[in-house]
Amino acid sequence: MCKATTADHHDLAADDALRASIRRSVLDVRARTPLAQSFTNFVTINLVANAQLASGGTAAMSYLPDDVIDIAAMCGATYINVGTLLPFYKDALGEITAALHDAGHRWVLDPVAAGLGATRTAILKAMRDVPPSVVRANASEVIALDALWGLSDGSDVTDGPAGVESTDDVDSALAAAKRVARHLRAHDKDGLGAVAVSGETDLVTDGERVFRLPGGDAMMTKITGAGCALGGVAATYLCVAEPLVAALAASLLFDxxxxxxxxxxxxxGSFQSEFLDALWAIDADTVSTSTILEANR
Ligand SMILES: Nc1ncnc2c1ncn2[C@@H]1O[C@H](COP(=O)(O)OP(=O)(O)O)[C@@H](O)[C@H]1O
Ligand SMILES: Cc1ncsc1CCOP(=O)(O)O
Ligand SMILES: [Mg+2]
Known part of the structure; x- marks a missing residue:
């Protein structure tokens, strides 16, 4: 059974298996308190850790390859965010992502400000052949990553990167998001992967199925790090669920x-602290019964 929403989309049925998996992932995170480590920017590092804890997981932040590689062996997933870069990150991230790939370890990439700066461009390009399981980004970043990885057919209309904010609406990244998701899956040991594009209505895809998640609040753009924290929490869910479920569960919890x-x-100010309290309070049923609009194929 499904209730039709528009000619283009339908809300996932209450008994859809994906809803059950999303619900299970929220419960599992709270039951198991999984560790997802982060190599993340130093603007929002504290919010990322607190959001992971408030969602039911635990956090560990590190920048040294030997440390990150050792922790990867004992944690469920890793979060890598390229928002603030130092010269040594280019070598460190190359070593880390190659090791994670060799180990078949799942990780989430937030390609903050993709398209800006020669160092960031080199770092992101090098991830093409050792890619993450989930890309979590705003629309401009997904379009830029698709182009950097040479997946783009050049047809995307984009206003280009503008620092850490998106200049593009979510739907303009649809084709890029699907290409990037297919690329992730082609490199995954189990053929799994997902891209979560955030914005007023989030878009999540595994390259075939496309889901739109309405909701959230514009105040989320008035604190720094809502996007980074979403990436960190996606990694928390990735500890217990496959990439598509993790991307959906984290995006819905945030909305x-x-x-x-x-x-x-x-x-x-009060929004940020109320937001952490809300991550803590929202229950699995609220997350899993959210509107999930799937594009009709
Ligand atoms: N205009 C908006 N209305 C509602 N929710 C939003 C809006 N813009 C962003 N969000 C939410 O804020 C979070 C961060 O998304 P976004 O601001 O796009 O990330 P980034 O900070 O990386 O650009 C996501 O959960 C997204 O759903
Ligand atoms: C402001 C800023 N500068 C470099 S990283 C960063 C944080 C970006 O956070 P988000 O993408 O979640 O808004
Ligand atoms: Mg961001």
Whole structure:
């Protein structure tokens, strides 16, 4: 059974297996408190760790290849975010991503500001052949990554990268997101992978199926790090679930938490603390019964 929403989309049926997997992932994270480690930017590192804890996981942050590679052997997934870069990151990330790939270890990439800077471009290009399981990014970053990895057919209309914010709407990244997701799956040991494009209505795809997740709140763009924290929490879910389920569960939890925080807060400062409280409070049923619009094929 499914309730039709538009000619183009339908809301996933209440008994769809994907909803059950999303619900299971939320419960499993809270039951198991999995560790997802992060190599992330130093603007939002604290929010990333706190969001992972509030969602039910645990956090560990590191930048040294030997440390990250050792921790990868004992944690469920890794989060890599290229928001702030130092000269040694180019070698460090090359060594880390090659080792994660060789070990078949699952990880999430947030290609913050993709398309800007020769060092960031070199770092992201080098990830092409040892890619993550999930890419979590805004629309401009997904379009830029698709081009950097040589997957683009050149037909995307983009206003180009503009720092860490998106200049493109989510739907303009649809084709790029599908290509990137297929690329991730082609390199995954089990053929799995997903791309989560964030914005007013999030878009999640495994390269074949496309899901749109309405909701959240514009206040999420008035604190720094909502996107980074979403990537970190996607890694937390990746500890217990396959990439598509992890990307959907994290995006839905963030949408519901953003809505709740908006009703409780009075500006960016209180929004951030209410948001962490909401990540903690939103339950598995609320996440898994959210509107999930699947594009009709
Ligand atoms: N205009 C908006 N309305 C509702 N939710 C939004 C809006 N913009 C972003 N979000 C939410 O904020 C979170 C971070 O997304 P986004 O701001 O696109 O990431 P980034 O900070 O990497 O650009 C996501 O959970 C997304 O759903
Ligand atoms: C402001 C800033 N500068 C470099 S990384 C960063 C944080 C970006 O966070 P988000 O993409 O989650 O808004
Ligand atoms: Mg971002």
């Amino acid at each position: 519901r938490a953003g809505e709740r925080a908006a009703t409780e807060s009075h500006g960016p």
